[in-house]
Amino acid sequence: MQKTPEQKRLKIIIGVLILILIFAVSVLGLIIVSDKKAHDEVSNRPEVETALFDEEANSKEVREEEKKSAVIIDNSNCATGFGNLMLINPNFKVTTSWIANRKKQLISVSKTYGIQEGNKNNGDNLMDAEAAKHLNDMLKAYEEYNPGHTMVTRSCFRKVGTKCGRLCAATGTSDHHTGLTCDLIDPKYGTELNTDYYNSHKEWQWLRENSYKYGFIDRFPAAWAGGPMSEPINVDENGSTGLYETWHFRYVGIEAATEIAIGKYNDGKYDSLEHYLKQIGKVKDLKNGKCE
Numbered sequence: 001m002q003k004t005p006e007q008k009r010l011k012i013i014i015g016v017l018i019l020i021l022i023f024a025v026s027v028l029g030l031i032i033v034s035d036k037k038a039h040d041e042v043s044n045r046p047e048v049e050t051a052l053f054d055e056e057a058n059s060k061e062v063r064e065e066e067k068k069s070a071v072i073i074d075n076s077n078c079a080t081g082f083g084n085l086m087l088i089n090p091n092f093k094v095t096t097s098w099i100a101n102r103k104k105q106l107i108s109v110s111k112t113y114g115i116q117e118g119n120k121n122n123g124d125n126l127m128d129a130e131a132a133k134h135l136n137d138m139l140k141a142y143e144e145y146n147p148g149h150t151m152v153t154r155s156c157f158r159k160v161g162t163k164c165g166r167l168c169a170a171t172g173t174s175d176h177h178t179g180l181t182c183d184l185i186d187p188k189y190g191t192e193l194n195t196d197y198y199n200s201h202k203e204w205q206w207l208r209e210n211s212y213k214y215g216f217i218d219r220f221p222a223a224w225a226g227g228p229m230s231e232p233i234n235v236d237e238n239g240s241t242g243l244y245e246t247w248h249f250r251y252v253g254i255e256a257a258t259e260i261a262i263g264k265y266n267d268g269k270y271d272s273l274e275h276y277l278k279q280i281g282k283v284k285d286l287k288n289g290k291c292e
């Protein structure tokens, strides 16, 4: 059947209308999508910022929490809550998770103070911020006393311990887990840790005699090693440390360091941290790791 010109025109008009409708719907769709996108971008921005802010606030909170949890995370050792006086030894052990948690609270003494690390394989050169500041002051004083010399860290914080008898402590028992300790060497006197050599050296004696002014103590003096080097390690109820390390200096704060160095609770002789803690009543049972 032949279409009339009117029918043809109507068909064209309907076709054009359909095309216009499709075009309009597409354009409208695009406008809505792009508008939504723009809106999302705008409204997302504050959310992102809020999220970043929250993350920062959260991490601060986490850090605070970690500080607290570092104290209570390991119930097997009551003496981790003693701050600068915290005690870790074979009778006051900590878990690997406690050690990992403690690491997060420490700063790098190399990055903060430019203190060189004598042995990069033996630790991270990390330390508690307050202890690190005092370490820096002490090492500067050593250099003034001994011009041309430097004192560097052999290792500070350590995640793992070592097993080598009277000169080392196993993982979970090491004073190096506290973040308050560094092994120190003067590279001009050799890079190896040598107990007897250091002990007889007058420059080394300076450290032993003056470290308390900066809040540090000789942590493992021979007198408290718990018997001759040939005998097995003994960490006993009297406060023997079981170790002998002339290079190992531990931060305890100036007040305690002074009392330990002058032997306030040890008849005027250099004290051990263990014996000191028992004398001031913070630790009850040194042999079984009990504070109460």
Ligand SMILES: [Zn+2]
Binding pocket: 176, 182, 183, 245, 247, 248
């Ligand atoms: Zn050490």
